[in-house]
Amino acid sequence: MPSIKLVNVTKSYGNVTAIKNLSLNVDDGEYVCVLGPTGSGKTTLLKLIAGIIKPDKGEIYIDNKLVNNVSPQERNVAYVPQYYALFPHLRVIDNVAFGPLSRGVRREDAYEISMKTLEMMRLSWRADSFPHELSGGMQQRLALARGLASGAKILLLDEPLGALDARLRVELRFKLKDMAERNKLTVIHVTHDQEEAMSLADKLVILRNGEIIQEGSPSHIYNEPASIFVAHFVGGANFFEGFVAEKDEYGSWIQLRNGPLLRVNDATRPVGEKVVVMVREEKTEILKMVKRVEGINLLTGRIEDIRFLGNFISYSILLDNGDKIVSRTPTIASIGRFKIGERVYVRLNAEDLKIFSYPSHGLYKELEVI
Ligand SMILES: Nc1ncnc2c1ncn2[C@@H]1O[C@H](COP(=O)(O)OP(=O)(O)OP(=O)(O)O)[C@@H](O)[C@H]1O
Ligand SMILES: [Mg+2]
Structure with missing residues (x-):
């Protein structure tokens, strides 16, 4: 054999x-x-x-x-x-x-x-x-x-x-x-x-x-x-620096730079640990700001760039906390809906967020080795 x-x-x-x-x-x-x-x-x-x-x-x-x-x-x-x-x-x-x-x-x-x-x-x-x-x-x-x-x-x-x-x-x-x-x-x-x-x-x-x-x-x-490394190399992913601000038996709250909190379904890390939060580009939802949206895992920012990729459109958004996020959306669902410069909400789901230990040599170093 x-x-x-x-x-x-x-x-x-x-x-x-x-x-x-x-x-x-x-x-x-x-x-x-x-x-x-x-x-x-x-x-x-x-x-x-x-x-x-x-x-x-x-x-x-x-x-x-x-x-x-x-x-x-x-x-x-x-x-x-x-x-x-x-x-x-x-x-x-x-x-x-x-x-x-x-x-x-x-x-x-x-x-x-x-x-x-x-x-x-x-x-x-x-x-x-x-x-x-x-x-x-x-x-x-x-x-x-x-x-x-x-x-x-x-x-x-x-x-x-x-x-x-x-x-x-x-x-x-x-x-x-x-x-x-x-x-x-x-x-x-x-x-x-x-x-x-x-x-x-x-x-x-x-x-x-x-x-x-x-x-x-x-x-x-x-x-x-x-x-x-694997998340970055296999499939598009976004990464944010943060630390575990609070946790309970079902998950934790991660505080990102300059304040925003994200809920993740992972309660394995101790409060205070520095971590990296990962979300796939297609697991992000952009919402218009025409009406007030409430809920958890809702970030705000401005669209900086829009790239047409055929089946998908890729939006680069500068979040108000200074982080960037790339959102990949099927073209059919979003073509013509958003403009460069537009302020938007970005909604994430707790189950789509994964956390990793913060790399000893820094996140940017870890991402650039590819
Ligand atoms: N004949 C050789 N003499 C010296 N170093 C070599 C030799 N062949 C490969 N290497 C080194 O071994 C490492 C692995 O090389 P390898 O060719 O296996 O990589 P690879 O993953 O196939 O890369 P690529 O995607 O560019 O084809 C590299 O650092 C390369 O420089
Ligand atoms: Mg080779």
Whole structure:
């Protein structure tokens, strides 16, 4: 069964530790997306599993077999590198057929599989071209076709859709997932496109500085980010500094800078603790000031900027306490309703607010490291 297991794996390049004591389990047939900022160790992680580089410490298992000393060819994994290594002297179709042929598949069958895979990648019409005659996005699709046609049950994909335009990227995203399911492949797909990761992954792994800082289903990570970093990196979020002013058995009141109080459904922090309050951009409601609105978790401010994003409109609001908040609203619900400079209420729901410990090096430092 094509499962992957890493146990306490460390890999350094000189004095840079690219992967730090990392442990990861990928089940048979699982589609795992690894998401992390540039330099976080994503490519290094795939190269370790592919066997292109060796760990300094730790063990790597494929199908429960220790593979630390097994060559890349014998690991039965298809690795599609970030910078696709195509065979320049082979035609497109021969690049794809190379894998199945070298596994001993009959010539006729190898070419049939290859042509089908090229069709899926919308490249069959370029089967007779050479790689250098293809555009960057076509070369990327060819690299992907080669990986898919190889017959390996484990696919390691490094930013496989990064060079494609937005529409094709979304189309191929789902073809890839479908193909993985139909052929019972185990996939590790590295990306820094959070939407791609969220929509594909059975399990999402968030990597930072060579360490896994959270893993779980996309919805769990989105709704229950374990840290400010994760909340900021996966999905748009607003953060406010404050401290616990009061608490009872159901929740607490957090006092923000210059006075406003927010009610949160979290009673785990002691009164006086400095905290950060997080709210997702789409969990904010902007209300007109034409009539007086009352209630808790109601902030006041002025719209500073309005950005049209297609399906959504993003409003930047400078709150009266000096904090800023970004509110993302479906276009259909708010187009033309608000103007730059308009004073508004922003309503938040206690259940949508999450609190984190205040980072030791400051909130702004924590947000800027991405
Ligand atoms: N061959 C190498 N020699 C020296 N340092 C390296 C080498 N390869 C990677 N590194 C370093 O290891 C760290 C992790 O690199 P890696 O390529 O794994 O990151 P990544 O998450 O894939 O980044 P990106 O999103 O930019 O592709 C970086 O600090 C990088 O500079
Ligand atoms: Mg990389």
